[in-house]
Amino acid sequence: MSQDPDRIFAQPLAQVPDFAFNEDVVRVFPDMIKRSVPGYPTIVENLGVLAAQFAQPNSVLYDLGSSLGAVTQALRRHVRTEGCSVIAVDNSAAMVERCREYLNGQNSMFQELLPVEVIEGDILALEFQPASVVALNFTLQFIAPHERLTLLSRIRQSLLPGGALILSEKLRFSDPQEHELLTDLHIAFKRANGYSDLEIAQKRSAIENVMKPDSLEEHRERLLAAGFSKVVPWFQCLNFASLIALP
Numbered sequence: 573m574s575q576d577p578d579r580i581f582a583q584p585l586a587q588v589p590d591f592a593f594n595e596d597v598v599r600v601f602p603d604m605i606k607r608s609v610p611g612y613p614t615i616v617e618n619l620g621v622l623a624a625q626f627a628q629p630n631s632v633l634y635d636l637g638s639s640l641g642a643v644t645q646a647l648r649r650h651v652r653t654e655g656c657s658v659i660a661v662d663n664s665a666a667m668v669e670r671c672r673e674y675l676n677g678q679n680s681m682f683q684e685l686l687p688v689e690v691i692e693g694d695i696l697a698l699e700f701q702p703a704s705v706v707a708l709n710f711t712l713q714f715i716a717p718h719e720r721l722t723l724l725s726r727i728r729q730s731l732l733p734g735g736a737l738i739l740s741e742k743l744r745f746s747d748p749q750e751h752e753l754l755t756d757l758h759i760a761f762k763r764a765n766g767y768s769d770l771e772i773a774q775k776r777s778a779i780e781n782v783m784k785p786d787s788l789e790e791h792r793e794r795l796l797a798a799g800f801s802k803v804v805p806w807f808q809c810l811n812f813a814s815l816i817a818l819p
């Protein structure tokens with residue numbers, strides 16, 4: 573994947589535009605997400621391990637909001653269950669183009685990878701096939717809040733017995749002190765990863781209209797309302813967490 577450093581918000585901008593997954597972001601995305609999301613490499617690597625426990629024979633594994641395919645590749649490497657394949661979906665044309673290149677390149681480097689299909693499309697309009705694993709790795713937070721329950725209900729309907737949804741998100745906290753502490757620590761994490769105060773401030777203003785985090789309680793309630801029977805957090809680093817939701 574591209575090794576370009578993220579300098580998108582390094583210069584002062586007269587007006588900060590809303591964040592979009594365009595060409596410029598795609599070029600620096602691996603660096604951006606690693607330096608911005610505490611625990612991201614651990615989550616991605618372990619998603620493959622988790623998925624291997626839930627994969628059912630002859631079923632589909634979905635990576636929804638696949639970006640450059642990091643999760644798809646982890647699923648393909650770890651799952652050995654008979655007849656499984658991965659479907660990666662993203663609505664950014666720039667992401668999808670680079671994702672296909674990356675995954676094709678991996679085919680020649682590893683043997684025994686699950687087959688994969690990369691679809692350019694809106695996950696809200698997707699016709700789900702019977703699935704054993706669905707990964708929403710930092711994608712639900714970009715879906716309009718009023719669409720979230722419908723999407724999760726449709727995922728729940730497509731999940732096979734023994735399968736799971738794995739949902740990773742940035743969290744907000746209903747307790748103001750907890751929210752402020754973990755937000756400050758996230759800023760410290762970004763600073764330690766080389767982002768300036770200007771970059772941090774401009775990025776925050778770029779994402780505030782397009783990315784709306786929920787609290788852990790809101791996630792749990794909504795997942796139960798969507799028909800999931802059990803919600804188990806398996807990872808948290810600062811204000812970023814990942815949950816397993818069982819059908």
Ligand SMILES: Nc1ncnc2c1ncn2[C@@H]1O[C@H](C[S@+](CC[C@H]([NH3+])C(=O)[O-])CC(=O)[O-])[C@@H](O)[C@H]1O
Nearest residue numbers: 593637638639642662663664694695709710711714
């Ligand atoms: N309605 C939608 N339909 C399809 N894709 C969408 C939609 N809305 C947003 N996206 C896509 O969801 C992805 C979110 S990034 C996921 C990281 C990845 N999972 C990773 O583990 O590397 C998260 C982040 O950057 O913080 C982007 O590629 C969007 O184009």
Ligand SMILES: O=C(O)C(=O)Cc1ccccc1
Nearest residue numbers: 604605608609742775779783
């Ligand atoms: O950078 C942030 O503050 C985030 O919350 C995470 C993020 C990572 C990549 C794109 C958009 C948001």
